[in-house]
Amino acid sequence: MRIALFATCIVDAMYPKVALATVRVLERLGHEVVFPAGQGCCSQMHVNSGYIEGALPVVRNHVEAFTSADYDVAVAPSGSCVASLGHQQPMVARACGDEDLARGAEEVAARTYELSELLVDVLGVDNAAEQLGSHFPHRITYHPSCHGLRLLGLGDRPTRLLESVDGLELVELPDAQECCGFGGTFSFKNPDVSGAMVDAKIKNIESTGTGLCAGGDSSCQLHMSGAARRRGSQVRTIHLAEILASTRANPLELDEIADLSIPRVHATVTPSAGGAR
Amino acid sequence: MTTVDLGMPGTRIAYGSGNLYEETPFPEHARAELKNTQMRANIGHATHTIRGKRARVVGELPDWQDLRDAGSAIKQEVGARLPELLEQFEANVTARGGVVHWARDAAEANRIVTDLVRAKGVEEVIKVKSMATQEIGLNEHLEGQGIKAHETDLAELIVQLGEDKPSHILVPAIHKNRDEIREIFSRRMPGTGKELTNEPAVLAEAARSYLREKFLDTTVAISGANFGIAETGTLTVVESEGNGRMCLTLPKTLITVMGVEKLLPRFSDLEVFTQLLPRSSTGERMNPYTSMWTGVTEGDGPEEFHLILLDNGRSAVLGDPAGRSALHCIRCSACLNVCPVYEHAGGHAYGSTYPGPIGAILSPQLTGVAAEQNNSLPYASSLCGRCYEVCPVKIDIPSILVHLRDEDIRTKHGQRDQAATQQRSTVIEARQAEAEAAGVTPEPAGHPAEAKKKKVPSEMDLLMKAAGTVMSSGTRMGLAERALPLGRGALKPFGGAKWLPGMVGGWTQERDIPVPPNQSFRNWWKNNGENTQQRVAEDLGDTQLAVSAGGEVPASSLAGEIHQHAAWGAEAQAVAKLRAERDQAEGATTKDSPATSTGEREGEQNA
Numbered sequence: 001m002r003i004a005l006f007a008t009c010i011v012d013a014m015y016p017k018v019a020l021a022t023v024r025v026l027e028r029l030g031h032e033v034v035f036p037a038g039q040g041c042c043s044q045m046h047v048n049s050g051y052i053e054g055a056l057p058v059v060r061n062h063v064e065a066f067t068s069a070d071y072d073v074a075v076a077p078s079g080s081c082v083a084s085l086g087h088q089q090p091m092v093a094r095a096c097g098d099e100d101l102a103r104g105a106e107e108v109a110a111r112t113y114e115l116s117e118l119l120v121d122v123l124g125v126d127n128a129a130e131q132l133g134s135h136f137p138h139r140i141t142y143h144p145s146c147h148g149l150r151l152l153g154l155g156d157r158p159t160r161l162l163e164s165v166d167g168l169e170l171v172e173l174p175d176a177q178e179c180c181g182f183g184g185t186f187s188f189k190n191p192d193v194s195g196a197m198v199d200a201k202i203k204n205i206e207s208t209g210t211g212l213c214a215g216g217d218s219s220c221q222l223h224m225s226g227a228a229r230r231r232g233s234q235v236r237t238i239h240l241a242e243i244l245a246s247t248r249a250n251p252l253e254l255d256e257i258a259d260l261s262i263p264r265v266h267a268t269v270t271p272s273a274g275g276a277r
Numbered sequence: 278m279t280t281v282d283l284g285m286p287g288t289r290i291a292y293g294s295g296n297l298y299e300e301t302p303f304p305e306h307a308r309a310e311l312k313n314t315q316m317r318a319n320i321g322h323a324t325h326t327i328r329g330k331r332a333r334v335v336g337e338l339p340d341w342q343d344l345r346d347a348g349s350a351i352k353q354e355v356g357a358r359l360p361e362l363l364e365q366f367e368a369n370v371t372a373r374g375g376v377v378h379w380a381r382d383a384a385e386a387n388r389i390v391t392d393l394v395r396a397k398g399v400e401e402v403i404k405v406k407s408m409a410t411q412e413i414g415l416n417e418h419l420e421g422q423g424i425k426a427h428e429t430d431l432a433e434l435i436v437q438l439g440e441d442k443p444s445h446i447l448v449p450a451i452h453k454n455r456d457e458i459r460e461i462f463s464r465r466m467p468g469t470g471k472e473l474t475n476e477p478a479v480l481a482e483a484a485r486s487y488l489r490e491k492f493l494d495t496t497v498a499i500s501g502a503n504f505g506i507a508e509t510g511t512l513t514v515v516e517s518e519g520n521g522r523m524c525l526t527l528p529k530t531l532i533t534v535m536g537v538e539k540l541l542p543r544f545s546d547l548e549v550f551t552q553l554l555p556r557s558s559t560g561e562r563m564n565p566y567t568s569m570w571t572g573v574t575e576g577d578g579p580e581e582f583h584l585i586l587l588d589n590g591r592s593a594v595l596g597d598p599a600g601r602s603a604l605h606c607i608r609c610s611a612c613l614n615v616c617p618v619y620e621h622a623g624g625h626a627y628g629s630t631y632p633g634p635i636g637a638i639l640s641p642q643l644t645g646v647a648a649e650q651n652n653s654l655p656y657a658s659s660l661c662g663r664c665y666e667v668c669p670v671k672i673d674i675p676s677i678l679v680h681l682r683d684e685d686i687r688t689k690h691g692q693r694d695q696a697a698t699q700q701r702s703t704v705i706e707a708r709q710a711e712a713e714a715a716g717v718t719p720e721p722a723g724h725p726a727e728a729k730k731k732k733v734p735s736e737m738d739l740l741m742k743a744a745g746t747v748m749s750s751g752t753r754m755g756l757a758e759r760a761l762p763l764g765r766g767a768l769k770p771f772g773g774a775k776w777l778p779g780m781v782g783g784w785t786q787e788r789d790i791p792v793p794p795n796q797s798f799r800n801w802w803k804n805n806g807e808n809t810q811q812r813v814a815e816d817l818g819d820t821q822l823a824v825s826a827g828g829e830v831p832a833s834s835l836a837g838e839i840h841q842h843a844a845w846g847a848e849a850q851a852v853a854k855l856r857a858e859r860d861q862a863e864g865a866t867t868k869d870s871p872a873t874s875t876g877e878r879e880g881e882q883n884a
């Protein structure tokens with residue numbers, strides 16, 4: 001199958017290794033991954049901040065990028081951004097009186113899958129160890145981010161995948177359904193409440209004794225891991241895709257998690273400035 | 278987003294006044310409340326307990342989602358037929374001996390109540406817990422007129438005696454624990470002494486004997502209403518303590534203040550709501566006391582019944598198609614109990630009578646979001662969606678929050694000038710009326726037009742503009758991301774960033790910023806995208822993978838079906854699963870019985 005990757009803006013710019021992990025998992029199954037070059041953001045930041053008119057060009061760009069590209073299905077490593085495609089993009093287009101764009105957005109949304117959804121529902125993966133070679137011999141817990149959980153209804157797809165990873169022990173997170181407090185611009189418009197929410201989340205993660213929390217949304221993880229660091233907590237976060245990508249031959253080591261760059265083994269071309277790690 | 282013209286030429290829309298205003302912007306108010314660790318512990322404990330109870334009793338109903346749909350549909354009907362239903366209601370209440378009054382806003386409602394109480398020549402009244410009378414600030418108003426209103430609901434009494442403000446719709450004293458309550462009672466209840474302990478039963482007994490006297494001595498009672506039935510003119514109050522029943526039956530005169538949106542078309546609609554409300558509210562299958570009365574009945578209950586129908590901004594809410602479902606609210610408080618923002622910040626942080634998620638939409642809608650006091654409320658949410666998931670009448674609170682944010686931004690950009698001017702003048706007039714009623718010289722209020730903001734772009738505007746430009750083009754994103762190595766170089770020696778200037782400083786107040794990656798995925802992919810073979814080889818070595826059975830592409834992804842299936846509904850899915858299991862089990866046991874055919878079961882549900 002030809003699979004179009006929607007990296008999402010935050011993964012593209014801050015967590016390129018998560019996009020790469022997504023690609024590696026899909027390629028392993030024999031699929032071709034393409035990256036529609038015009039892609040930008042899903043528009044959620046604008047919409048949730050009340051800038052619905054301001055979101056219009058962002059929506060239009062996404063719909064154009066994913067309408068003109070040639071692919072069978074699209075995938076994104078984010079429940080929140082995928083949900084936004086179906087939930088917000090048509091709404092933005094209609095609010096601005098562009099019915100054609102709204103229809104286009106609906107078509108793109110109907111072909112776009114969250115990573116665990118794609119793996120389970122379309123690609124038939126029910127055993128990550130056997131079908132993806134996933135190997136990650138660590139105790140972890142899992143935080144289901146709100147939009148994947150409640151808007152998309154991902155259910156137990158992500159945890160079923162994790163439980164089938166070779167060597168992995170999944171410890172249940174108390175009050176897992178509670179929001180981590182990110183909420184986009186909420187995080188800096190209401191920093192105190194957001195901080196109180198992430199306090200509670202970090203305490204719950206600590207109570208599992210794992211120190212490592214997996215999830216499907218890098219934005220929540222940027223917030224949670226940044227808050228943990230600020231509070232001197234040992235809690236770290238990791239994306240589901242990274243765990244699935246890790247194999248016996250090429251295992252993800254715990255001390256690599258903190259670096260957001262593409263892992264060295266894959267970074268065959270060194271960028272001209274800044275230097276690799 | 279358009280608003281509907283209600284077609285009433287010359288009638289200015291009445292926005293709400295009274296206890297609907299947040300005096301301090303939410304973020305600051307919340308910051309102060311967050312320091313109250315006792316309050317947070319009390320609320321955290323109480324909300325977690327009630328959440329669990331609610332989840333249990335909701336989870337046992339296989340038709341819960343159908344009930345929610347029914348509740349939502351009935352409330353939609355009420356909105357669509359409101360003028361006609363109100364007239365029908367008025368006619369039926371009048372025919373059964375009640376007197377109906379209409380109040381445009383808080384000031385009018387307060388005046389009507391005061392006149393009615395004065396006409397009875399009394400200086401004390403008893404009250405059933407009511408959100409509408411809190412909204413209009415009735416107790417404070419009566420106090421100013423020399424009339425003492427005694428709250429008879431236990432939690433409301435605690436708040437009143439403690440000279441505090443309610444912080445929850447159902448349990449106004451949720452922020453107080455037993456020790457604090459004991460302290461308030463021993464200070465304010467005559468006759469309580471050392472024997473008063475912090476045992477719930479002892480505290481309840483103290484309140485009971487205190488209230489008994491009031492019930493027997495007072496001849497005028499004031500209540501709100503949970504439902505008003507247009508078809509019959511019947512009013513309903515549901516409660517747990519029996520105090521409501523006393524207030525509704527013992528006094529000679531009963532005055533009820535009811536928001537116009539509390540109507541139901543038919544008596545049979547109660548079937549739906551008496552199931553939805555207690556399960557959502559107290560986590561009980563049935564509430565202990567359901568009182569219904571229709572006009573007056575000779576020799577039974579009050580001799581005189583007055584009903585005040587309150588608008589106070591509700592017509593204005595009804596005029597907004599994107600926000601009007603906020604009027605469906607049955608004040609169950611389920612959304613408060615699951616809301617993490619409410620849990621941490623507490624109810625007082627919302628300023629208005631209506632706290633929590635429903636307050637964050639309803640208060641700014643009733644006053645108009647252009648009332649600057651309330652324009653921080655729509656942002657008081659991380660949009661996690663739990664409120665929508667539990668709301669028994671399916672109010673899509675997150676979507677309304679986003680809609681109100683949009684209204685706020687457009688107001689600030691001067692795109693809603695007419696509405697904004699009208700909304701602001703409501704605030705100014707309400708303040709003046711309040712000051713006059715309290716006998717003080719009103720503060721010189723600026724002309725509403727003056728409140729029209731200078732339209733310089735805010736920091737947020739600039740951020741969104743810049744982000745919009747970059748994020749709406751892959752090329753521009755790629756270019757912007759070229760700066761990543763620079764950021765990495767700058768931050769790496771420090772292990773990340775701890776401080777940012779301006780508005781985004783809110784981010785670094787609570788979190789570090791990590792060292793950015795050395796390049797974006799987009800830019801990396803350009804040079805490395807094609808190396809698939811190499812990647813697979815590195816990852817798998819000589820491992821052979823088991824074959825996956827997939828390959829069928831479904832008609833639509835979850836995102837494509839978001840509006841049909843489980844929108845904001847992990848719980849909806851869980852209940853659907855339960856129902857499917859039940860149906861399967863039923864189908865298995867009574868396979869041949871025609872009674873279990875889908876058609877009949879549907880018939881049952883619609884009955």
Ligand code: SF4
Pocket residue numbers: 557605606607608609610611612613635664667668669670671672
């Ligand atoms: S908005 Fe819904 S959940 Fe919240 S109080 Fe009203 S009816 Fe209950």
